[in-house]
């Protein structure tokens with residue numbers, strides 16, 4: 183199979199779908215790899231490094247899209263990219279379709295076979311291709327929150343760790359999954375007073391064991407959300423219902439009860455966000471203010487640390503990517519976890535949560551592949 187890797191074009195997105203190390207793996211398995219010139223510049227990998235790994239270099243993205251059987255990317259295709267996709271081609275990348283009807287209809291019209299990293303599953307009930315970027319984004323959320331909290335950046339002017347004789351700042355994390363755990367680790371490491379809210383009691387038990395009393399846990403109710411948000415300096419939005427649009431857990435009305443200059447970091451923004459007042463921002467202009475509350479809603483947070491992120495992402499995507507390259511659609515038919523990743527095939531939506539969110543009929547992946 184010919185595997186293609188275009189340069190990412192989303193605002194301040196410096197990650198790359200294939201590192202030179204991944205290229206070498208695909209080539210070792212007998213595949214041709216075509217990489218757009220400059221695709222790895224953001225992680226310090228030049229064209230020569232890709233050629234040494236066995237790739238051919240394409241002068242343009244158009245050449246990569248036209249000549250490749252499978253496209254490996256990081257972020258969801260942008261409008262200029264989705265028009266280049268076609269039936270018979272596999273797209274392997276993050277998609278986040280539920281809050282994005284325009285992209286969804288673009289992929290449906292293209293006929294492409296689109297696997298969303300964020301809905302591929304594993305035997306332990308996890309999301310193995312989302313997890314590494316959730317680790318990065320969770321950790322970054324506290325850096326972003328702490329920076330926005332500084333007075334010159336519009337925040338309350340609180341140091342999260344406090345100092346001897348002055349209480350630390352308070353961090354509330356809504357959703358104690360991978361993002362939430364990593365945000366809580368960083369916040370606790372800085373010395374903040376941290377509370378994690380989740381609706382899963384087994385997960386709250388695990389978190390309690392992990393933090394051994396250093397972090398508070400609370401069951402997710404409207405009352406708990408209000409109490410914890412009204413007293414917080416930084417609130418991290420980290421809930422997920424896989425594939426679906428994020429539930430709006432913090433309403434616009436609740437902002438008036440929050441401290442002026444408090445910071446909301448809505449990591450769940452890629453699924454539409456869990457604060458009613460969130461809208462996606464970019465690394466170029468990451469924050470805005472509503473009712474005195476600072477909002478940070480960057481949909482590709484890990485793009486800010488591409489060297490760490492691209493390698494962590496490739497570690498996770500390589501295994502399934504090789505299955506797709508080696509076996510094509512048969513890999514999807516035979517592997518339940520890749521089937522869970524399939525969101526669109528030949529104009530049909532194959533993911534239940536995406537279909538429900540956007541009003542499409544859902545078609546079972548094996549049925550549509552066999553058709």
Ligand SMILES: NC(=O)C1=CN([C@@H]2O[C@H](COP(=O)(O)OP(=O)(O)OC[C@H]3O[C@@H](n4cnc5c(N)ncnc54)[C@H](O)[C@@H]3O)[C@@H](O)[C@H]2O)C=CC1
Pocket residue numbers: 300312313315316317319356357358359360361362379380381382385402420421422423428429431448449450451452453480481482483484
């Ligand atoms: N903005 C960005 O750059 C990035 C965004 N993300 C996003 O962050 C979000 C979280 O991802 P993960 O932590 O990997 O998901 P996860 O599945 O590991 O954790 C989600 C947690 O939310 C909890 N939850 C669901 N509904 C809830 C409710 N009503 N109240 C409280 N908790 C609730 C679940 O029980 C679960 O523990 C996803 O939308 C993901 O796509 C991930 C990486 C980068």
Ligand SMILES: CC(=O)C(=O)O
Pocket residue numbers: 257276312315316452481482483484485
């Ligand atoms: C998960 C995601 O949206 C990202 O890494 O950009």
Ligand SMILES: [Mg+2]
Pocket residue numbers: 258277278452481
């Ligand atoms: Mg997005």
